[in-house]
Amino acid sequence: MSENASSRGLDPQGYIAREGSLARVPHAFRAVVAAARDRLLEVFGARLDSAYLYGSVPRGNARVGRSDLDLLVALREEPTDADREATRALGEAVDKEFPQIDGVGTLLYSRARLLSELETYDLGWFAACLCTPLLGEDLAEYLPRYRPDSLLARETNGDLALLLPRWRQRIAEAEDTDQARRPLVRFMSRHLVRTGFTLVMPRWNGWTSDLAEMAEAFGAYYPERAGQLRAAAALGYEPDGDPAVLRSYVDDLGPWLAEEYARVHGIKAPRPDRA
Template identity: 80%
Template sequence: MAGTLPPKGLDAQGYIEREGSLGRVPHAFRPVVAAARDGLVGVFGARLHSAYLYGSIPRGTARVGHSDLDLLVALREEPADADREAVRALGDALDKEFPQIDGVGALLYGRARLLSDLETYDLGWFVACLCTPLLGDDLAEYLPRYRPDSLLARETNGDLALLLPRWRERIAAAGDTEEALRPLTRFMSRHLVRTGFTLVMPRWQGWTSDLREMAEVFGAYYPQRAAQLLRAAEYGSQPVGDPHVLRSYVDDLGPWLAEEYARVHGVKAPRPD
């Protein structure tokens, strides 16, 4: 069954192709992207090294009123708490101004960390393969090319066991309101689907960022868990505010996936934070 799913997302040499481009940004989202670009320059000025889009907007698959704006920002030095607060405030302002988007997610790092040896197969890969340049010099020029192998699988998602206790804390702190639970469901659903996919990625020998396709690829290798990951893929696009869904993630699917991941690929190298 697994062999019936054709690999994709690789170039002729078997390296993961960079996905997304500014040319693919749907027309409805171009004002949002322009405002984000101007806002980042206004907030950080000369301290900004580069900025990137990732997710459905640069892939051209965003849905008006449902998709979020995803940004990665690289500063010339390591960011401080004030920088993180500033980028959160910018995201909140963009979310209020543009009804086309449903939230803003912004990752903020220093250039040195993104290019560090420790992050070569995690954040470095993320920049080089999943991010679309928006501002500044592209850090991908300093990074290697990547294959869908076990090293990449381990260093991208081999830390789920460490994340689960934090997820439980976030679920407990959120209470039972749908408004608080929906963003958690979207985030955790997407993370579990991507972890399930990268678990089997070296065997499938391909790459995709489509949540449903990720779940289908995973299900070909783990049919006993296929239905769970397909539901998670649905909730990753259309989240619900059901606490039972989140508890099933941290009590059942998540622990199983973390254990199987460690068995197959090992555990991600420890990070300082």
């Protein structure tokens, strides 16, 4: 493995290296992480199989007052609606208590779902490579190692065409205020940049979670769309509530990305709960 390749998020064997660690959590966020850990145990107890951090906090580049706390929780059985409500309430309580974070987002699945064959190159890869163990058994021990290939690209982001109608609905239902649209701009900007990056990931031969670096990697292969990805990367970090941005995402950039993605990598395998 060349020095250049190893600097692109790969280990010496060319597999995607796990990003983040508890040692990298900035001091300002350690109390937040401790509180979330303790409350997950209180809420789920013996039903909790594993819990992880992901995102900027375990990567060490979280910004006080700007970054959110991202959690992945695996239960020993399928989560119920009551479990999802308890998770939402936990996140709201932690967010209210700690001003250094701007929201808490929690993904909630069963252990069986994360380790299923269908999710090996999507949620499984996510847990094994992008998540930092916080509680319980590390499910990465039961998952393969991953290369930045077309199979991984297809199974992680090959469903954009299915998402776009839902995005249009969310935009239509949002209040007509910058405050209401800002979270949508941030979410959709990040998703489109990541999709653009994984479109070219096998050719770039590496992994990064830095939005700006993702946009630059994409732009090397699609210069005619590079400006749009760079702008989306900036909005992923500092969103505004411009409705024209959202319209451009669902009417132009998103449909183009979905079509090009299907042409290059194919369509993601259908999920029972993702029509």
